[in-house]
Amino acid sequence: MVKKLKIILYISIAATCILGFLFPNQHPHFWWQKIPVFDAVFGFIGCVVIVLVSKWIGHGWLMKKEDYYD
Amino acid sequence: MINLPPAFIYIIGALLIPLIRIRILKQALVLLVPAIAFWNLINMPHGVYWTYQFLDYELILGRVDKLSMVFAYVFVIMSFIGMVYAIHIKEYGQHVAALLYVGCTLGVVFAGDMFTLFVFWEIMAISSVFLVFYRKTKRSLEAGFRYILVHLFGGCVLLCGIVIHAVTTGSLAFELFDFGTLAAKFILVGFLLNAAVPPFHAWLADAYPEATITGAVFMTAFTTKSAVYVLLRGFPGTELLVWLGAIMALYGVVYAVLENDIRRLLAYHIISQVGYMVCGVGLGSEMAINGASAHAFCHILYKAVLFMGMGAVVYVTGRSKMTDLQGRDLYKKMPITLALYMVGAFSISAVPLFNGFVSKTMVVAAAGMLHRPSIELMLHLASIGTFLHTGLKLPWGVWFGVKKGDEDVIEDAKEPPFNMLLAMGIAAGLCTLTGVYPKILYDLLPYPVDFHPYTVSSVVAMMQMLVLTLAAFWLYIDKLGGEPTVSLDTDWPYRMFGRVTLWFCNRPLNAIRSMGQDLLSKEVVSVGKISKHPYIFLEMFWNSIQGKRVSYQELIDKPYNENSYRIPLGLSACAAIIFLFLYGLIYMA
Numbered sequence: 001m002v003k004k005l006k007i008i009l010y011i012s013i014a015a016t017c018i019l020g021f022l023f024p025n026q027h028p029h030f031w032w033q034k035i036p037v038f039d040a041v042f043g044f045i046g047c048v049v050i051v052l053v054s055k056w057i058g059h060g061w062l063m064k065k066e067d068y069y070d
Numbered sequence: 071m072i073n074l075p076p077a078f079i080y081i082i083g084a085l086l087i088p089l090i091r092i093r094i095l096k097q098a099l100v101l102l103v104p105a106i107a108f109w110n111l112i113n114m115p116h117g118v119y120w121t122y123q124f125l126d127y128e129l130i131l132g133r134v135d136k137l138s139m140v141f142a143y144v145f146v147i148m149s150f151i152g153m154v155y156a157i158h159i160k161e162y163g164q165h166v167a168a169l170l171y172v173g174c175t176l177g178v179v180f181a182g183d184m185f186t187l188f189v190f191w192e193i194m195a196i197s198s199v200f201l202v203f204y205r206k207t208k209r210s211l212e213a214g215f216r217y218i219l220v221h222l223f224g225g226c227v228l229l230c231g232i233v234i235h236a237v238t239t240g241s242l243a244f245e246l247f248d249f250g251t252l253a254a255k256f257i258l259v260g261f262l263l264n265a266a267v268p269p270f271h272a273w274l275a276d277a278y279p280e281a282t283i284t285g286a287v288f289m290t291a292f293t294t295k296s297a298v299y300v301l302l303r304g305f306p307g308t309e310l311l312v313w314l315g316a317i318m319a320l321y322g323v324v325y326a327v328l329e330n331d332i333r334r335l336l337a338y339h340i341i342s343q344v345g346y347m348v349c350g351v352g353l354g355s356e357m358a359i360n361g362a363s364a365h366a367f368c369h370i371l372y373k374a375v376l377f378m379g380m381g382a383v384v385y386v387t388g389r390s391k392m393t394d395l396q397g398r399d400l401y402k403k404m405p406i407t408l409a410l411y412m413v414g415a416f417s418i419s420a421v422p423l424f425n426g427f428v429s430k431t432m433v434v435a436a437a438g439m440l441h442r443p444s445i446e447l448m449l450h451l452a453s454i455g456t457f458l459h460t461g462l463k464l465p466w467g468v469w470f471g472v473k474k475g476d477e478d479v480i481e482d483a484k485e486p487p488f489n490m491l492l493a494m495g496i497a498a499g500l501c502t503l504t505g506v507y508p509k510i511l512y513d514l515l516p517y518p519v520d521f522h523p524y525t526v527s528s529v530v531a532m533m534q535m536l537v538l539t540l541a542a543f544w545l546y547i548d549k550l551g552g553e554p555t556v557s558l559d560t561d562w563p564y565r566m567f568g569r570v571t572l573w574f575c576n577r578p579l580n581a582i583r584s585m586g587q588d589l590l591s592k593e594v595v596s597v598g599k600i601s602k603h604p605y606i607f608l609e610m611f612w613n614s615i616q617g618k619r620v621s622y623q624e625l626i627d628k629p630y631n632e633n634s635y636r637i638p639l640g641l642s643a644c645a646a647i648i649f650l651f652l653y654g655l656i657y658m659a
Contacts, residue, residue: 009537009544012533012537013538013541016533016534017534019526020530020534023526023527024527025528025531026525029441030441030443030446038531039532039535040534040535040537041538042451042454042535043454043535043536043537043538043542044539044541044542046450046454046455046539047454047455047458047538047539048545048546049451050324050327050454050455050458051542051546051550053324054325055549057324058327058328058555058557061558062325062328062557062559063328063553063555063556063557063558064555064556064557064558065554065556066555066556068558069556069565
């Protein structure tokens with residue numbers, strides 16, 4: 001099951017990236033919108049950054065035991 | 071058209087509920103009220119209605135234009151959905167509170183002057199707090215009090231602004247404000263507090279998850295979005311709002327990573343999503359205003375689906391923490407709820423064919439058109455976080471999750487009652503409808519729409535981002551489960567201030583009080599002794615002159631002896647007679 005899902009994921013990554021090359025943005029406002037796979041890269045790196053940075057801030061400072069306010 | 075402001079349809083409805091004794095009629099009434107209001111809206115042409123003269127000012131209860139109508143429509147639709155979701159409830163007080171709350175929100179939307187706005191604004195806060203109180207737990211009571219205190223503070227700030235505005239300009243009209251004036255700054259703070267813009271946002275994440283299952287659904291829709299409406303009306307194009315909105319969009323995302331309570335996670339995503347709207351208000355172009363209005367419309371619908379879905383989980387399991395839900399295979403027991411929830415999740419994540427895609431992209435595109443690169447990227451990043459949490463982490467943590475082996479089985483988990491599913495179904499249907507056929511929504515927007523969300527390149531770009539977010543989620547799937555913690559937020563100062571105040575009262579103030587009490591009570595004792603038997607003190611005095619030492623106790627324990635009181639009584643009587651005689655003499659002379 002997990003293996004099948006993984007294959008589907010890989011195929012969809014490949015498919016969206018290829019489609020990105022086939023259909024470039026016609027009206028780019030910024031230089032990065034001309035890169036066909038920019039959103040893919042941004043999506044991946046962005047997600048990793050969000051998880052790591054948030055957890056870092058959380059564990060370092062914000063997260064407290066559940067009875068903190070009691 | 072009924073010649074009645076829409077707000078009053080709801081308020082009258084709320085007042086009628088306690089008068090009806092039969093349950094089914096009450097249920098019919100709470101559904102009929104939104105239906106009548108909707109019919110009324112359809113037949114209400116643009117214009118200004120219901121104006122009243124008050125002192126030197128003109129109160130306007132019905133300013134009807136495209137901007138107020140788009141919000142009014144979604145509020146009325148949402149109130150119907152919320153009522154369907156809540157129809158099984160036997161505590162009618164909740165219906166009264168909800169109808170009042172919705173009515174006052176409509177009052178705010180149609181208010182043409184600041185006084186009317188303020189009155190409805192305050193009743194909105196007061197009626198909504200009961201949706202928190204009705205949960206009847208200690209936590210909800212405390213959260214409710216914090217909620218109302220914060221909102222009353224915000225109301226005071228707003229009132230300050232209104233008064234300064236009225237005094238300086240001599241007008242109460244609710245139009246575009248000049249951001250440079252002092253009055254506008256006060257008014258803006260009042261509005262921002264209700265829009266849950268950091269640092270004034272903590273009330274939202276604090277109170278919404280503690281509200282009743284059905285009450286929270288109402289709360290997610292009205293307070294913040296009516297604040298977005300007043301911002302759109304009063305402060306479009308304010309540069310400060312662009313940045314506040316973009317920061318806010320990311321702020322909610324960071325907290326959502328850390329959150330364990332399922333409804334609080336969604337609450338942080340309200341803050342994040344309202345960030346897009348606030349940013350759109352700040353950008354101020356026609357497209358940005360359209361985007362902010364459209365996003366408010368869509369957000370109300372999909373957030374309702376999400377809150378209803380998570381509310382259903384809390385309703386059937388009695389648990390609200392991801393750590394108590396993950397790994398229990400809940401998806402087997404409530405598949406319909408899961409499916410409907412996912413429609414909401416896809417909508418908020420801006421998956422093509424769902425409504426978030428047709429509204430969120432409009433705000434982001436507006437940022438692009440105005441050439442704001444950093445804002446565009448920040449909003450993009452927030453969008454990744456949205457899919458990560460509401461679309462992946464939350465359903466994974468609640469319905470699936472890795473089995474560790476020590477999970478208890480949730481025996482009584484099943485689908486929620488039919489009316490709850492129906493409400494979710496209606497909202498999910500509307501999310502899909504506006505996603506597939508956005509023209510319905512675009513026709514309602516304040517300005518003519520020249521935006522086509524479904525270009526191949528934008529759909530592909532969105533899919534790339536979503537698929538790769540999924541890949542990254544897969545990578546960190548173990549890290550993203552819930553952790554049994556609470557996160558500090560900007561409510562820390564006032565929660566701690568309360569604690570410090572309590573300590574201050576308990577320790578230093580109490581010490582002063584008890585010192586005073588000790589001192590006084592000693593005096594009271596001696597005064598009590600004297601007044602009990604004043605003569606004894608004369609006796610003691612007399613004894614001490616004679617050099618005899620007889621204690622107070624001995625004297626008071628002495629049995630009553632009338633002979634010992636003859637002398638003082640005789641002396642008193644004698645003195646009285648002498649004085650009477652002297653008085654007589656003086657009077658005669």
